[in-house]
Amino acid sequence: GAGVSQTPSNKVTEKGKYVELRCDPISGHTALYWYRQSLGQGPEFLIYFQGTGAADDSGLPNDRFFAVRPEGSVSTLKIQRTERGDSAVYLCASSLKGAGEDTQYFGPGTRLTVL
Amino acid sequence: AQKITQTQPGMFVQEKEAVTLDCTYDTSDQSYGLFWYKQPSSGEMIFLIYQGSYDEQNATEGRYSLNFQKARKSANLVISASQLGDSAMYFCAMREHLRGGFKTIFGAGTRLFVKA
Numbered sequence: 001g002a003g004v005s006q007t008p009s010n011k012v013t014e015k016g017k018y019v020e021l022r023c024d025p026i027s028g029h030t031a032l033y034w035y036r037q038s039l040g041q042g043p044e045f046l047i048y049f050q051g052t053g054a055a056d057d058s059g060l061p062n063d064r065f066f067a068v069r070p071e072g073s074v075s076t077l078k079i080q081r082t083e084r085g086d087s088a089v090y091l092c093a094s095s096l097k098g099a100g101e102d103t104q105y106f107g108p109g110t111r112l113t114v115l
Numbered sequence: 116a117q118k119i120t121q122t123q124p125g126m127f128v129q130e131k132e133a134v135t136l137d138c139t140y141d142t143s144d145q146s147y148g149l150f151w152y153k154q155p156s157s158g159e160m161i162f163l164i165y166q167g168s169y170d171e172q173n174a175t176e177g178r179y180s181l182n183f184q185k186a187r188k189s190a191n192l193v194i195s196a197s198q199l200g201d202s203a204m205y206f207c208a209m210r211e212h213l214r215g216g217f218k219t220i221f222g223a224g225t226r227l228f229v230k231a
Contacts, residue, residue: 033219035221040223041223041224042119042206042208042221042222042223042224043160043206043221044221045218045219045220045221048217048218056217056218058218059218089158091160093160098217099217101148101165101167102217103150103162103165104150104162104219105162106152106159106160106161107159108158108159109158109159
């Protein structure tokens with residue numbers, strides 16, 4: 001079956017612009033996670049969805065970041081007024097139930113570069 | 116506060132030998148999960164092994180085993196019979212039950228180099 005997919009694979013934008021990053025989870029997975037990975041670092045938690053609702057958005061760095069999952073499947077991470085410090089690889093993962101022992105399956109990531 | 120600590124930025128191992136990658140964690144939860152992921156240079160995160168806090172036996176998955184010492188809050192990954200394809204970044208992660216859901220925290224990673 002298909003794994004987690006993310007589009008685009010690369011996004012280059014200018015400072016101040018708005019970007020949307022898309023994640024298609026594994027079919028049937030109810031939990032979806034967004035992470036940000038800067039060069040040489042481990043993934044940093046941003047937000048976690050259980051179904052359509054954000055169960056924990058405590059990792060979003062500020063109000064320029066927002067994510068939605070309107071139908072409980074595809075999710076979009078939205079970044080307003082991008083800054084150079086937002087440049088990173090944005091990883092999406094999904095898991096079957098979102099329970100503690102669930103394995104998270106990761107997508108290939110979107111590399112965002114803000115010039 | 117640092118939740119997951121991986122003290123080895125880089126490790127070298129000879130092909131066919133075993134290697135241990137260190138991980139210590141900090142939590143006040145009684146119920147939590149510990150994971151190891153591999154990230155090759157291509158960038159994808161590959162799940163390797165899981166250990167639940169209540170599991171009494173160390174987890175094993177093929178050549179991977181997790182040396183879980185709960186009292187010391189350590190969850191070291193042991194890779195037996197290293198292969199050249201094991202060269203990659205390895206991340207230790209912990210999932211805690213917070214705010215009605217589960218949040219996963221990753222360490223900074225250890226880069227493993229397998230020598231022929």
